[in-house]
């Protein structure tokens with residue numbers, strides 16, 4: 148950070164340690180966490196190459212040979228389904244001289260042939276053929292670099308880590324929370340990408356709190372009780388839980404496994420909240436938008452919200468679902484992808500109107516993009532100092548603590564240790 152006493156040269160590590168020490172408990176993150184170029188590589192190392200991320204939905208690669216690619220900062224990952232139905236993930240970087248091997252965003256193929264010198268890879272990333280290579284050349288040793296992949300309730304998760312965080316707790320939570328909504332058998336109705344001129348943390352922090360919902364999201368606030376302060380929500384949620392029980396739908400009672408990764412586990416949390424009385428789903432008029440999913444025979448007027456790691460979020464309505472993927476592209480640009488899910492047998496035009504289905508989260512995300520970019524512009528000011536967070540920003544507070552913890556955990560997954568600084572931070576946290 149540019150301060151009066153920072154004339155002596157300090158390393159990025161020293162700068163980050165200074166920023167963490169100066170953090171004021173209960174407030175947002177200081178300017179330096181968004182603006183110092185040295186923070187972004189640490190974010191990538193400790194958050195994005197350490198944690199799991201949702202890459203998409205299994206229905207994107209329903210058939211053997213189907214593939215799609217995703218971007219992550221400057222990385223590109225290919226997700227492909229092999230002839231046996233297994234899903235694989237690997238880096239899109241040729242093991243010969245580094246060319247992008249797969250140059251379509253999605254499709255169906257038997258092999259990936261590098262456009263440069265035609266090294267040919269199988270659907271699991273292994274090398275099948277390399278022209279005119281001398282005797283002794285090992286094809287086995289030159290497969291594309293594999294990325295860990297897990298498919299849970301239809302969601303594809305990837306981890307760049309050599310030794311990924313244990314996904315067991317997150318997987319259990321996903322089974323218990325998404326199971327009743329039948330996401331494993333859902334299909335994609337629509338995908339939309341948003342490019343945000345903002346650091347990834349500003350985008351995620353905005354997603355995590357609903358203090359801004361009433362002033363920034365008039366459409367969302369007409370139907371969703373989350374924009375209300377706590378006491379009112381408790382009352383509405385109690386009624387919603389009664390309706391869920393009356394339907395005989397087995398929902399998770401409440402499950403918060405949000406934790407830093409010191410013990411080697413992926414973080415996951417789950418909450419349910421009510422829609423207003425008489426509102427069945429997240430639509431303009433409260434009426435259902437698509438056929439009911441999973442175990443639901445009618446709407447319970449509730450929404451389930453799930454967070455996994457630092458970049459993957461899921462919202463479940465009884466008739467559709469939305470996946471939110473946050474993808475850092477540079478320290479000041481972030482992609483946000485929304486994926487709408489409906490029941491696999493739902494037919495567009497007959498069972499749902501795509502415009503109506505996507506209206507709420509398109510209009511809400513357009514509004515979010517604007518307020519995130521207003522914030523990114525304000526935070527650039529040398530005079531910006533974060534203020535105290537409001538009680539309604541409890542998830543933002545949790546994120547800030549988690550993020551600061553993660554920045555200090557070094558090593559690959561499972562190697563987490565607690566440096567002195569982290570202990571200092573724990574003492575500060577209340």
Ligand code: FES
Pocket residue numbers: 241242243244245246261262263264265266
């Ligand atoms: S760079 Fe891919 S075959 Fe040469």
Ligand SMILES: [Fe+2]
Pocket residue numbers: 353354359360363364511515
């Ligand atoms: Fe928002």
